[in-house]
Amino acid sequence: MMYKAFFDYLQKFSSDPLSEDEKALLKQAFIPSKLRKRQYLLQASDQSKYFAFVVKGAMRQYSVDDKGTEHIVRLGVEGWWMGDRESWAMLSPSMYNIDAWEDCEMLLINRDNTLELIKNSPAFCAMIHKLDERNNIANQRRLTSSISATAEKRYTDFIACYPELLERFPQHVIASYLGINKDTLSRVKRQILQK
Template sequence: MLEAFLDYLKKYSSAPISEDEKTLLARSFIPSKLRKRQYLLQAGEQCKQFAFIVNGAMRQYSVDDKGNEYIVRLGVEGWWMGDRESWVMATPSIYHIDAWEDTQMLLVTRGNVLELLKNVPAFNEMTCQLDERNNIANQRRLTSAISANAEKRYTDFAECYPELLERFPQHIIASYLGITKDTLSRVKRQLMQKS
């Protein structure tokens, strides 16, 4: 599984990775598996590990008092999952994170990440790029949520994340977009009629 992460790391960094750095990476990441619907994190727990998804699909969501789920993140191969606020602040999470499909992943603790940032230039470069992309994606999502209609939200999502449309059912996508499943069905019908 580490090979998948090393290939991923090379996409984000031009710095070569030495054998010593590979050894440190291998020591820092713990291979793990989740079965479908098994939790990585439950609300009330502290997020002590971040997961790099090697194979599978995961979702991060909150649940209100009535039992309604609100999807905040989706992830597939080559994506990271964890509650950053809980991880950084060492506070209880308000989110659940579970496997939507059987999932293989590499887990890393905050302490190990801090060590890798100091000792593996390629990891540091990757982290900076991912933080920048994450901030841009969050800003776009916030703008979309407060100003875009349902059709625009869906078309932007479909354009940016076509792989997620294939892996998650309509009710999960609707929740992620902040619309109902019926609204999403209507939007998709209207788009089909236009084409």
Template sequence: MHETLLQYISQYAKSSLTDEEKGLVSTAFLPKKLRKKQYFLQEGGVCKHFGFIVHGAMRQYSVDEKGIEHVVQLATENWWVGDRESYLMLTPSLYNIDAWEETNLLIVERADLLNLFQEVPALALMAREMDNRNAMASQRRLNAAISFSAEKRYSDFAKDHPEFLQRFPQHLIASYLGITKETLSRIRKQLM
């Protein structure tokens, strides 16, 4: 299970890990299995772990006062899950994160990750690269939400994440895109 994470770190850091660094990472990242619909984090709890998905699919969402779910992240293999604000600031989370499919993760506690950044430079490089990519993706998603039509948002989503169309139901994809499932259904019919 750790080999997937070690390859991921090397890929994004653009450098190989030493055997000692591989050992440190493998010791700090612990395996965790989630059943379908099992929570990784519930709203109001503090996010004590960040997870790397080895196998499975998860979603991160909030629930408004009317009980409507708003999906902010969909994630599959080689994606990270956790509430960054809660994890870093040790504050109650605004989000729920659960497994959409049976999921195998490697999880790391905050203190262990901070230590690893000191001891494994490639991990710190990977985190910086991922932070940059995350910031750019967030900016693009915000721009799409305020500027693009529902059709354009769906078409970009389908182009960028074709695997998600197979792994997640339409109502979750619609929520992620900020549209109703009826609108998504109409868009899909038009594209066929």
């Protein structure tokens, strides 16, 4: 079931069907895993050894400042990837925690297996290329939004881009992701409803 979900996802990036050999390579490269709600995939100061393809559930990636405030940098649900790219690529300690917001089922892949699949699986290679492109665009938009957009604009853009996240995460988590407090988000939502 987990692999079928991933094969269906991967097929979106390739015009050619996955061969049985390619499916076998993918199955060898990924480790099925589960997390219960609140369990960690990664804790700050540990090295990110895996990226997780979320088959079922919801996760969040965040840092915690000196005052104990969480700052959410990424949210993920089914069909999304979760991991700390900097720690994973640079083999360095992570500054982030990644935990399960809901019970999760996922497929884990390490760096060596990823590099092997890039060489031997055309569909996986195409997916990596497309995801890198999308990630760069999303990060650029988020940076521009965080330095120049109003709270209302950030929220309306979030709704437009990620409607599936609204029902999965509570208001304080979404507010943190947007870089605003939950009172500001409540005010913004009221203003939108009054329009």
